[in-house]
Amino acid sequence: MRAGHVVGGRYRLEERLGSGSQGEVWRAADERLHDRPVALKRALSGGDRAAAAKVRKESEALASLNHPHVVTVHDLVEDKGDHWIVMEFVAGSSLADLGTVGADAAARYGAQLAGGLEAVHAEGILHRDIKPANVLVTEQGQAKLADFGIARQVHAEPTLTGTGAVTGTPGYVAPEVVRGGRYTAAADVFSLGATLFHAVEGTTPFGEGNAHALLWRTAQGDRVAPKQAGSLEPVLDRLLEADPKRRIGIGEAQAALARLSGEPVSGRARKPMRRRWIGAAAAASALVVLAAVLWPALRPAESGGEPGGDPGGGVAADYLGDERTADPCALLDLDRLGEFGETRLDSDYGGWPHCNVFIDTEVGYTNVELYFYSSEQEPDPGETTMEGPIGVIRYEGDHAGCKRNLVLPDGRDIVSIEATQDESGDADLCAIADTAVEGALAVLAEGEVPRRAQSPDPASTYYLDACDLLDNEALERFPGVNAHAPYRAFGDWRCDWYSTTSADEVHVSFDFNEPPTAEEYDLIDLAGRTAVVRGDDWGEHSCLVTVVHRQYPSVDGDGSTVAENVRVQVFGDETAAQDDLCDLATDLARSVAEALPDA
Template identity: 40%
Template sequence: MYAGQLIAGRYRLVAEGRSGGHGVVWHATDEVLDCAVALKHARAGSAPISEREARKLAKARHPNVVQVLDFVRTDGQTWLVMEYLPERTLADAGRLSEEQVARLGAALADGLAAVHDADILHCDITPANVLLTKAGTAKLSDFGIARDVHLDATLDSGPLVQGTPGYLAPEIAEGGAPTPESDVFALGATLFAALEGSTPFGPRDENPLVLLRNTTAKNIAAPHRSPILRPALSALLRADPARRPTAAQARTLLRDTADRAQEISRTLERRTQRYRIARRTALAVLGGAVVAMLAAADRPTTAQTAAAVAPGLRIGDTHTADPCGLEDAANLSRFGSARIDPDQGNFDRCDIMIGPEDDPTDVKLVFGDPTADDPTGPIERHGELRIMGPPGNSDDCDRTILLPDRYQISIDTVHTGGGAQLCEISQAAATDVVNRLSHSGIPRRKAPIAEDSLINQDTCGLPDAEALARFPGIDANRPIPGFGNWQCRWLSTTGSGTLLVIFDRNTPLTAADGTPTRESGHTVYTESDGFGAGTCAAKIVHRDYTTQFSTTAEELALVVILGPLPPDLRCRKATEIAGSVAQHLPAVSGTEAGGVPPPR
């Protein structure tokens, strides 16, 4: 093979590119369509790809999978023709942040699910086999030893162990057959490397035999750089393949983790901004007018913009901002019967339900804390307001409205069965919210708020010092509050653990929602994995109330522990801390609106 060679009368080889143990990839030109393509053929000693396998790979069309375009046989060789991408891989990207790893992992898991749905196993997911586009989209590539799940032959029949040491599942290192579960493990190991800079079995440049020995011994390291990402990665890296999530479940787990990581980064930024403001104030007092001028020049974007923002577009008192006033449900009635449900989730959220009551599409409107990050992805400007869509070619339908004072409003449209209209609904809702804000400003709560409602409480002040001391290494002096102080996090300084206290509203809980106990006069339902894998949630029932639909709902305070503790110990500590939180909740009046009795 040589540059300039014409393959199958159509594909002109330009330059040899990546070369692995199972094949060689060439940059080529499709002379029929006049576009760049990548051509791959198996190395000598490796079994060529079959037409059946190529056909299945071609059907696995997904934005996070390198697309197979053609399959040709010529001069006794078989070639796979694929979309061409610049040769930048995840291995070249260095260590990434926890949110970047979770977002990228969710996208790759989605692509892997599409591959599995096509009855194909990848068998060699590694950082070097994840290509990154200029826009930052991650794509699974190099199906060099992929196999059809219904066939015994693989694209590489030579090695005794198929795959790359450091990323192999233990059952593969022991000589077992590849499965979807082993692909999920390899994905987890790849994300581990992107986060930690090493494989779960040792450094990337470790002797392969040492890596294999650690793999067969199931010496799987736990990630330590991110307490938020640790439960998700630990689930993907479980030694028992039967206990690993599917690729589709991994996608959901990683997406939720990315959202939690983003939430923490936002609140940390808010704390940093407060510190900077306090520091500049002190400097101004000590240094006089000159220092004051220098400090003003260093004022963060949030403060600069807040001064220039029209009063109606400032969030101001977060407790009075009304998420249910952001949108009129009637504006979305073209998608089906629409109604507002103000009793879902935390107090920073309002839902619009569209369609049948037993299977609605849920449009979630949620206020968020200020962000210092520059917007990414497509942006629509509407005066002082901006609508941000997801970056790249993501199929995510979320929209975010950035306010002039850097506060945010997220719009997430979900339906259990998916649906082609989800993105259209999100965009319509975002446009309506922007129009409403431009005309009327931030909506304010008008209905009187019950004195005993949790909306009046500060989650960061609920657990006392004794309760916080029950969590190993918790930094009790550095709580991380969320919007309205309706959620609060504490991070461990000695390990990878997190404590979260968050308010919620829900239909009345039952024994199906956890093991019920009585703590400080309140019913508490404690559930392992109740806030995601690797967590324990103790759900404190504060009070019952009657909704606008004449149904009963409950205000809850959730105590959630995330981290490496054994499940029983994790739940025991969550329940103990819940007892302290329950003790500091406000007293509930004898009868609630609508005649509903106080909590049990």
């Protein structure tokens, strides 16, 4: 491609501004609008129809956004098999080219960018690569977000780590993404913080070095202490919080940065809306509504009160409260479910965030399982509606099962409901699941989830932190482990570690089940406790070892005995031999057994 070529019969290429793995960028003139200057970026080549459709869809979404601190997308044109994104031409420099700036200037740029990013997120768009080179600063001192993932996803090679492909640039990408998690709005917030850190300090929050070194330090949480941030440091700390659950939200970040810099605080959307998160893995069908990562709560102007107030005046800001004391069984309405058969509650299966109702019929039984979990990942796509401030995602069911997810207003906490039956059953599982949803919503309409009626035995795993059961010495057996930054699941009842040198993972979690017997399993002894090794439980490239912590009569009063277990799971890639994985899982399970308190 050379200067003078007219793209799409309209845009005359004038000067190449840059080129590389992400494609060519040109300054061009729009011949239909009096040679208005525009920037053109070649989004893809090669005639890949699926990629072209994805680029078109995401360009249209960005074209609908008009914000002073986001580079505007004007058009998408096809020219001889290539697709070009037509964007606003910004006369100025990238933040990377400006060098270091003072804390006041960085706060001003940050407030502008946060306002733009909040608007982007409100449209369901994730940037996925915020860094100084992707921030343009005009000659008038206005910062603009540029270079969204619409071009990047079809050109740039992802950074490969032991946990797979990382979306983003080492040094600026969020720790949860480095550790193998999916990219969310909170990850964009971290990258914004890393960009502002670079603006004042001249380095990434994890220093300088090659990609592997930066990703390693990111996974370890090994941040560089700021020296020039001054009054900006407290906000940077909140933007760069390693735990995405505790990380500052983009709206709050914009307000905090604006206060530091004197920038005006931009207004926010005032009514709940469905959002579709657009990224490299977005669903192609426009008929499927994607659930939001962040489900907006009702605002005071609509609800008649402040969020977090009483049920008659507002929306509960935190429906779950203390994760450990929230009772999942309290959301299952046995009377409603009784229309499908005789119901019986089973609180002794699955684990502490779980509760089950069995519905006995003439031909068998149906199981309705409800459980809590928290996630920073995008919810799986499904038919989505809003029931007040709560998002309800309905998935297509079949004879074997039907699932529903209730996304609570913080966007992270999920109530999952699934109805299942065996092959002999003939129940309408989706009707049962929807009835369970109605019962749960009726309870949530009153406010916070009720607390557990009984406190577990002091010896129970209920009081344990799964991450405390493997110390650094034990984790040394796990090659390349990132021992200092595990993923903590709901209630700290599950803990996941990831290798930084391979695709291996280790999960430790608590569950309930019937006690294992010698007739069913080959029982082994680990540190004086009964254990079972099940190499094929989760596939050929995994191994599960279950350690029995204690046994006791069921609190449901049905005469059964419950085994309270700790599960150690090891996952590897397709090259991993299962025997090797089971050796590692057994070795780690022995350390877990030794760390357990007396039963």
